[in-house]
Amino acid sequence: MFSITIIILIITCLVSFGAFNNQKIMNDLIFYPPAVQQGQWYRFFTCGLIHADIGHLAFNMISLYFFGEGVERAFSAIMGDLGKWVFLILYLSALVASLLPTYLKNKDNHYYRSLGASGAVSAVIFSGLLLAPGSSVYLFLIPIPIPGFIFAPLYLLISIYLDRRGDSNINHSAHIWGAVYGLAFTLVASYAVGFDVFGYFILGVQDYLQNLGQ
Template sequence: MQLSVTLIIIIVTTLVSISGFSSQKIIDDLIFYPPAVTQQRQWWRFFTCGLIHADFGHLILNMYALYIFGVEVERAFVSIFGKYGNLVYLLMYVSALIVCLLPTYRKHKNNYYYRSLGASGAVSAVVFCFILLFPLRKLGLVFFPVMIPGFIFGTLYLIVSTILERRSSDRINHSAHIWGAIYGIVFLIVAANFFSTYPVLQSFVEDVKGWLASF
């Protein structure tokens, strides 16, 4: 049986993350540390920080979300982009790891006290690709088990993340979540426009309009 790209990402990320739990050197070598990028040109940290996590809870949450949403998104990419769907999906995920951190890098490029790790930004890109493709699917959170249409969930998620980012009262990189989500949407719309005949944005708008018209 051929493994999906989603499962391969989960396996690789899990193995590297678990290795990092017992090796500070692995964390130091892979973590996103802006001054190392600015002064030593260690650009790979934009990517490698998505392979490590702070603890098992952080890892499990991200990989669970990636599995739940990624399997369906990858399958949809194959339907939209044909035989190149898996490759396009992988490109979206890997590039999201990088793009979601660009605003963070700009803000902290000379901050010796700032570090960031985890695949949350890329996972957000996958989640919002899912919302773009299936806007009426009901979504909720474990600690807030009220199920609402995906497009509403996504809107609330971005609003809350923006508020939390401005407060900067925790150690979570909300900026990566926000820009990862936005990038996932833009990537899918642009890629479908150039390499597919499937009207991603039009389909989303029609689904939402149909839902609103039902009231």
């Protein structure tokens, strides 16, 4: 049986490939704040199924695969059979949470469009980094492994800088709020079942530093 991560990946790839050659699908699913304001709330979710190009899709789906599988297994270990469904709730709710600031800022902007699963993927990545802070991550094109607990603040700082600069078509706000939401969701969900995820994070950082010194 496929994991929730693989099912999301397959559905996203199928819809994205269909939208690449069909502008109507793209227009119907893309995040368009004025349309959301008129009641088309489903665009919070459907925009995560479409991507600008193959590179955009590949980056998000590769990231989702590597982090999503780990987070899904961790949730299942912490929460039992409920874990995979909690993971699905994380992903779907992150699509909305990551775009709410964008919506509030652009709800009357008839020129604004946004697409891609980056906000939800950021939530999954940061959930994974909270659960496994010593895991190695690569920052953009730098071929040097960075431990998760260092990568996370670097990623946020760079995203905040790029968002404030505002000279690209990338929705850095979705990355930022998706990441923050992923951390908050994992903290709340873990504590709800009696798992001290923050204490687990501290132990993970300590283990990494101890192993580094050996």
